[in-house]
Amino acid sequence: MSTELDTNSSYAMEIRNLTKKFGNFTAVDNISFNVRKGEIFGFLGANGAGKTTAMKILCGLSRPTAGEGTVAGFDINNEQEKIKRHIGYMSQKFALYPDLTVRENIRLFGGIYGLADPEIKAKTNNMLQTLEMENVRDKLAGELPLGWKQKLSFSIALIHGPEIIFLDEPTGGVDPETRRRFWEMIYEASEKGITVFVTTHYMDEAEYCDRVSIMVDGRIEALDSPAALKTKYKATNMDAVFRTIARKAQREE
Amino acid sequence: MWKYLLEKEFKQFFRNPGLPKMAIAFPVLMMLVFPFAVSMEIRNINLVVVDNNKSTVSAQLIEKCTSSGYFKLIDICQSPEKAQEYMDDNRADAIITIESDFDEETGKGTGLPLGIKVNTVNGTKGSIGAQYIASCIRMFLKEQDTGTAGNSTPTIDISEKYYYNPYMDYKVFMVPALIVIAITMVTGFFPALNIVGEKETGTIEQINVTPVKKTAFIICKLIPYWVIALFILTACLIIAWLVFGYTCHGNLLSLYLFSGLQIIVTAGLGLLISNYSNNAQQAMFIIWFFMMIFMLMSGIFTPIASMPEWAKVITYFNPMRYYADAMRAIFLKGSSPLDVWYDAAGLLAIGTAVVSWAIFSYKKTE
Numbered sequence: 365m366s367t368e369l370d371t372n373s374s375y376a377m378e379i380r381n382l383t384k385k386f387g388n389f390t391a392v393d394n395i396s397f398n399v400r401k402g403e404i405f406g407f408l409g410a411n412g413a414g415k416t417t418a419m420k421i422l423c424g425l426s427r428p429t430a431g432e433g434t435v436a437g438f439d440i441n442n443e444q445e446k447i448k449r450h451i452g453y454m455s456q457k458f459a460l461y462p463d464l465t466v467r468e469n470i471r472l473f474g475g476i477y478g479l480a481d482p483e484i485k486a487k488t489n490n491m492l493q494t495l496e497m498e499n500v501r502d503k504l505a506g507e508l509p510l511g512w513k514q515k516l517s518f519s520i521a522l523i524h525g526p527e528i529i530f531l532d533e534p535t536g537g538v539d540p541e542t543r544r545r546f547w548e549m550i551y552e553a554s555e556k557g558i559t560v561f562v563t564t565h566y567m568d569e570a571e572y573c574d575r576v577s578i579m580v581d582g583r584i585e586a587l588d589s590p591a592a593l594k595t596k597y598k599a600t601n602m603d604a605v606f607r608t609i610a611r612k613a614q615r616e617e
Numbered sequence: 618m619w620k621y622l623l624e625k626e627f628k629q630f631f632r633n634p635g636l637p638k639m640a641i642a643f644p645v646l647m648m649l650v651f652p653f654a655v656s657m658e659i660r661n662i663n664l665v666v667v668d669n670n671k672s673t674v675s676a677q678l679i680e681k682c683t684s685s686g687y688f689k690l691i692d693i694c695q696s697p698e699k700a701q702e703y704m705d706d707n708r709a710d711a712i713i714t715i716e717s718d719f720d721e722e723t724g725k726g727t728g729l730p731l732g733i734k735v736n737t738v739n740g741t742k743g744s745i746g747a748q749y750i751a752s753c754i755r756m757f758l759k760e761q762d763t764g765t766a767g768n769s770t771p772t773i774d775i776s777e778k779y780y781y782n783p784y785m786d787y788k789v790f791m792v793p794a795l796i797v798i799a800i801t802m803v804t805g806f807f808p809a810l811n812i813v814g815e816k817e818t819g820t821i822e823q824i825n826v827t828p829v830k831k832t833a834f835i836i837c838k839l840i841p842y843w844v845i846a847l848f849i850l851t852a853c854l855i856i857a858w859l860v861f862g863y864t865c866h867g868n869l870l871s872l873y874l875f876s877g878l879q880i881i882v883t884a885g886l887g888l889l890i891s892n893y894s895n896n897a898q899q900a901m902f903i904i905w906f907f908m909m910i911f912m913l914m915s916g917i918f919t920p921i922a923s924m925p926e927w928a929k930v931i932t933y934f935n936p937m938r939y940y941a942d943a944m945r946a947i948f949l950k951g952s953s954p955l956d957v958w959y960d961a962a963g964l965l966a967i968g969t970a971v972v973s974w975a976i977f978s979y980k981k982t983e
Contacts, residue, residue, distance in 0.1 A: 423826050426983045444982045449828045459823035463632045464625065475621025476827045 373437070376401045376528050376559035377422065382431035382440075384417050391417040393582035394431070401527075404550065404560040406570050409579030410610045415563045416456075416532060418579070422561070423453050423530055436527045449477075452521035456533040458513045460520065462506025466497060469505050470520060477524035491519050511542035518549060522558070529553060531562040535569065547572055567603040578606060581615045618829065622837035630841050636807060644849045647799040648856035652788040662746040664688040665700045665709040672720035674761070681757045682713070687749050700734075710736045711746050792863055793948035794917040796853045797879075797941045802908060804846045804880045808887030809904040811838055812979070813894050825981045835888060835976050842884045843877065850876050866951035872944065874954060878964040879940040885971035892978045911937040939963035 377399040384392040392414045399405045409415045420426040422435050424444030433440045436450035460469045467488055474484035492498045495515055500508065505516065514534055521529055531550070535543045547569065554560050562573070570576050570590060577587040586593055586609055590602055599605045631637055664682065668675050683690045691709055694700055703709035716730030733750050737743030815821040824834065850873065857863045865872060887904060894900035912918075914928065915937035921929060932938045943960035946952035954961060 420983075424982055425822065425825055445828055448826055451826075453823070453826040455819065455822055457819040457822075459819045461625065461629070461820055462818065463629050468625070468628065472621050472625050473823075473827070476618055476824075476829050478618065478828075 374401055377435050379433035380431060382433060383429050384421060385429045390582055395584045397577055397584060397587055399559060399561060401559055402557050403574040404554050406573030406576035407561060407563045408570055408576055410613055412615060413579040414582040415579055419530055419532055423451060424448050450527050452526040452529040454517045454521045454531050454534055456536055460505045460517055464505060465502050466505055467501045473520050474523050487523060495519060511538045514538060528559040528561060533563055567606055570602040578609045580610060580613050585609045619833055619837060622833060623840060626837055626841045640845050643799050643803055644852040647795045648853050651795050652791050659742050659745045660687055662688050663691050663708060663710045665691050665703045665712045666693045667697050667700045667714040668693050669717045670715045670719035674720040675715045678757050682753045685753055704736050710742060711750060788861060789863055792857050793944040794941055797944050799849055799853060800846050800876055800879060801883050801937055803849060804842050804883040805887050805904050805908055808842055808884045809891045809900045810897055812888055812891035813897050813900045817896060831979055831981060832976055835979060838888060839884050843880050846880045865948050867947035871947050871954045875940060875943045878968060879936060881968040882936040882964055882971055885968060885975050889971055889975040889978060911935055915941045917941050936964055936967045
């Protein structure tokens with residue numbers, strides 16, 4: 365596996381035989397897939413199917429037990445810190461500093477990614493304007509409504525212009541209108557050429573993805589575009605597809 | 618990158634609802650309340666006298682003891698059983714039994730018909746109380762001697778001179794030690810809660826997924842505690858000077874030097890513990906455990922020289938031992954860092970080990 369950034373590759377991620385075990389428990393069981401540059405890749409699965417575990421390996425937060433692969437051209441086994449430079453990550457739990465203000469959070473993460481002060485300033489103004497959050501710039505991030513927190517987290521995950529953004533259930537618990545607006549932001553990012561890797565439990569959101577994979581008991585049971593999956597499983601929507609596939613699950617949560 | 622991380626740590630510290638108040642309250646409490654509370658001067662020793670002699674001489678002895686101010690006369694009784702009852706009920710700390718031939722024997726220079734019984738449930742109070750009684754009696758006998766002039770009992774006159782603390786003022790002795798305790802506690806507890814707090818809020822994950830350098834992240838967490846602890850040191854020194862009039866006999870900078878070293882050790886330990894803990898409760902218990910050992914085996918309350926060999930070995934791994942020794946030497950004796958170089962070496966060795974371990978054990982990739 366090449367460790368150099370292969371600019372000719374049309375894949376943002378190439379994963380082969382990825383496995384993660386915790387003791388006797390195999391959380392991720394020998395999965396292989398490619399993610400194309402610029403696509404919105406939906407990573408579906410029931411609770412406990414191994415989505416978050418797999419995603420943490422791809423983000424360099426966790427080491428795989430076996431298997432190999434590249435993310436943004438860097439090896440998932442030993443170039444985790446390089447991967448981190450080129451990706452953005454938004455966890456399912458609000459993970460910005462609740463005791464720092466909106467502006468201070470932007471500044472901190474901008475600084476950590478190595479942006480210079482004027483650059484941070486420009487990005488902050490830009491971001492606050494786009495998010496329509498200028499009024500709350502000096503409010504503590506922890507005091508924001510959930511929908512705003514999510515939008516802020518998403519924008520901060522993009523602050524350093526990453527090639528890939530990982531979103532772990534980004535719309536969990538927010539209202540439908542905010543969800544729609546959030547997906548507009550995802551599309552905007554995708555249009556700029558950023559690869560989006562997203563997990564979700566909402567099947568209507570799965571329809572928005574270019575391709576989706578469905579994990580069952582640590583394995584990828586299906587991977588294709590939503591339209592192709594619907595044809596294959598003779599279903600009218602992704603919800604039916606998901607039920608058909610997830611029914612095979614043996615594993616208790 | 619460092620600048621932004623430092624900014625974050627300082628803002629978070631000052632926005633915390635409790636920590637800044639603690640940083641102020643700690644030195645004040647330590648310096649204004651504890652020097653009085655931890656005093657080893659024993660007063661109010663409850664005394665029961667069994668007077669079988671009932672002479673003027675025995676009355677004089679009782680008067681001598683009670684007028685010293687250290688004793689509180691509970692009762693003068695005739696039966697030893699009654700006196701024992703007082704002690705069993707914990708109402709008496711000491712019993713003096715004066716035999717019936719006391720007045721005749723006094724001044725003869727032979728054995729003295731006098732018994733002392735001490736309640737040593739509280740060992741310190743008991744042994745110091747016994748010493749006080751003995752010295753009262755010695756003084757009393759001396760007076761009796763001069764009263765009956767010509768009767769030459771060979772007496773040994775011991776004159777003591779105390780160096781570095783001429784009046785044996787316990788507070789002088791404890792002030793540097795209390796500074797040691799204050800700084801060790803604050804710089805141990807605060808950092809222990811820090812990383813574990815980030816684990817609980819989930820923010821550590823957002824940090825771990827960035828290319829932030831481990832060393833930068835840990836060191837930036839350490840620096841604010843350094844500043845805070847040096848502030849506490851300054852506050853303690855000012856209070857000690859204003860309230861008690863105690864000043865440091867050595868170079869003030871050496872106090873800061875040693876405190877700086879100690880902070881590296883304890884803050885490093887706090888961060889290390891918080892790396893291994895999953896929640897604040899765990900971290901608190903573990904740091905408590907260490908703090909107790911540090912304090913009891915530091916030589917602050919009991920001299921290390923009187924510990925058994927195996928305990929002495931443990932003290933070599935106790936940073937507080939070196940820090941307390943250096944602080945007392947500098948504050949009371951005016952030692953220079955060169956005089957206590959071994960303390961500096963001990964702190965440096967432990968500090969390097971602990972901070973390296975803290976950085977090593979913080980894993981950005983599980």
